[in-house]
Amino acid sequence: MTVCTTEQGAVRSSLSADGVAAFLGIPYAAPPFGPRRFRAPDPPQPWAGVRDATAYGPTVPHAPYAPPFDTLIPEDVIPGEDCLNLNIWTPAPEPGADLPVLVWLHGGAFSNGSGSASAYDGSAFARGGVVCVTLNYRLGSDGFLHLPGVPDNRGLLDQVAALRWIRANIASFGGDPDRVTVFGESAGAMSIGVLLATGLADGLFRRAILQSGACHHFLRPSSAALITDRLAAKLGIEPTLEAFVEVPLADLLPAQAELRAEVGARPDPALWGEAVLNMMPFEPVTSGLSLPGPDCGVDLLIGSNREEYRLFLAPTRLLDAIRDSGLRATMAAYGLNPDEALPVYGATRPTATPGELLSAVATDWFYRIPAIRLAESVPGSHLYEFAWRSPQFDGRLGACHALELPFVFNRLHDPSYTPLLGPHPPQPLADAMHKAWLSFAKTGNPGWPAYDTTTRTTMVFTEAPTPEDDPRDQERLLWEGVR
Known part of the structure; x- marks a missing residue:
């Protein structure tokens, strides 16, 4: 057994065979129910004695994903009110180790997900010499519904409360509170974008990794x-x-x-x-788009997947249902001139169907262009693109949304990822991505040159990861002044 001390009391865990200690289900805020419902988070209550931290705590209430995403995207449900909790994996559970810290914010369109899914087990990061933390935050209406008389963005306030708890307590688990890297995917990355732009979490993290999300998703x-x-x-x-x-x-x-x-x-x-x-009715509420500037003081690693939007089109069979009229209408809604944009997107995809072209355009609007804009706004940022294509759905899933997760966490063996990955995902690619994330958390350099508006160097993660200058530049130029 291993015991660490927090401001609220002591917690107990057990060591794994490889020397990693996992402390699970530690509350960082009080249960958000009863008189605390729809309010900013309150501090957790202290406890007497040593609290057992060997099992995940309750998850935030949420409705399940609709089919077919319920079988494609990993999440779990654990009942109970003490749902604002976090999990810590550490190779050195003692003060003075001063290891870098990685803090994970899960995705799920601000309506789904939890920090306790096996897919987000932080053991591999701990074996690599960092302390890894995952957490829950309020979702849906409890986290993001705009209501008079209570603060907006309660889910973001939960994240800030967790970061404050980490700053105050992580040294007991071997972490360095001055070397915190927050990383997230989809809604988790979009959350980080808002935290960066608004300053809500100033001083609480030194670096940030934004996977498939940046600053462009919010509601006025x-x-x-x-x-x-x-x-x-x-x-x-x-x-x-x-x-x-x-x-x-x-x-x-x-x-x-x-x-x-x-x-x-x-x-x-x-x-x-x-x-x-x-298509996200619950998301951060802000007055408008804001990008952090060059003085934001945070090192950034930002990226997207090459065919993000195929996750939403291939499994639902919409990829084949979209017609040219729908493609052109979507382009216009995104602010592009279809007569100008269609030839550009079609030039590198001469056999693409309207659905495949719509996927490319939507991927840029949702993910790639916001990532580029954030990298442009903070000099010294590093940019990546995940391009390995899944064989699932007869190869039509491609390099879709969320596919990079098992590679980042180095958990290709986790069965919850199999529906996305297929039977034989490449371990060397997982080794490369995981190493890059570890390197960034430790040094601020993932292993390739920073992005600038001259070379626009982007690490492209395939089975043979290679940096490229300004991938698909003509498509990028279509969005100048638009997105």
């Missing part, structure tokens, strides 16, 4: 108010804090899931505002 208050009104109407209540507090989770969670489905089925800006473009 006017759009967020539309979402609140629609959800209230669905529940038959007034759009007030008092009314939402009275709705049981058993009713609220299915209504949230139905609302997300309705945004896609009826993409009318009059109903949903800006959410029609990214």
Whole structure:
């Protein structure tokens, strides 16, 4: 058994065979229920004696993914109210080790996910000489619904509370509070983008890795108010804090899931505002796009996957259902001129169907261009693109959204990843990506030149990772002044 001390009390774990200690389910904030519902997080209560930390704690309430994503994207459900908790993997559970710290923010469109999925086990990072932390934060309406009388972005406030807890306590687990790298994917990366742009977490991390998300995904208050009104109407209540507090989770969670489905089925800006473009009714609420400048003081590693949007089109069979009219309408909605953009995207994809071209355009709008804009705004940033193609769905899944996760965590063997990876993913690629993330956490340099607007050097992760200058430059240029 191994015991470490926190400000709230002592916690106990056991060492694994490879010398990694895992401390699981440690509360970093009080349970967000009862009078704390829809409020900023409160500190956790202290405990007497030594708290057992050998099992994951409760997960944040959320509705399951809709099929087929429920079998493709790993997540778990653990009941209980003490859901604002975190997990720590460390190779040196004692003060004075002063190891770099990696803090993971999971994805899930701000409505799904948890820090306790086996897919995010931090043992490999700990074996590489860093302390790895994963955490839960409030999701859906509890985390992001715009309500009068309470703070917006409660899910982000949870993340900040966790980072403050880490700063105060991580030295006991062998971590250096001045060498914290926060990393996240999708909604987790988008969260980091907002934290960087708003300064909410200033001084709480030194480096950041943003995977498939940056600063461009948010709702302005006017759009967020539309979402609140629609959800209230669905529940038959007034759009007030008092009314939402009275709705049981058993009713609220299915209504949230139905609302997300309705945004896609009826993409009318009059109903949903800006959410029609990214199909996320629950996300950070801010007044507008803001990018951190060159003085943000945080080292950045930013990237995306080459065919992100195929995750949402191949498994649902929409890849074959999209027609040219739908492709052109989507381009126009994103701000491109279809007559100018279609020849450019088609030039490197001469046999592509309308669905495959839409996937390329949506990948750029959602992920690649926001990553580039963030790298442009903070000189010295490093940029990557994950390009290994999954064989799943007859090879049509490609280098899709979330596919880089098992390579980053070096967990190709985890069965929860098999539906995305297929039977024989390349271990050398996992070794290369995992090593780059470790190197960045330790030194701020992942192993290739920084991005600048002259060379635009981008590490392309395939089975033979190679840096390239300005991949698909003509497609990038289409978005100048647009995105």
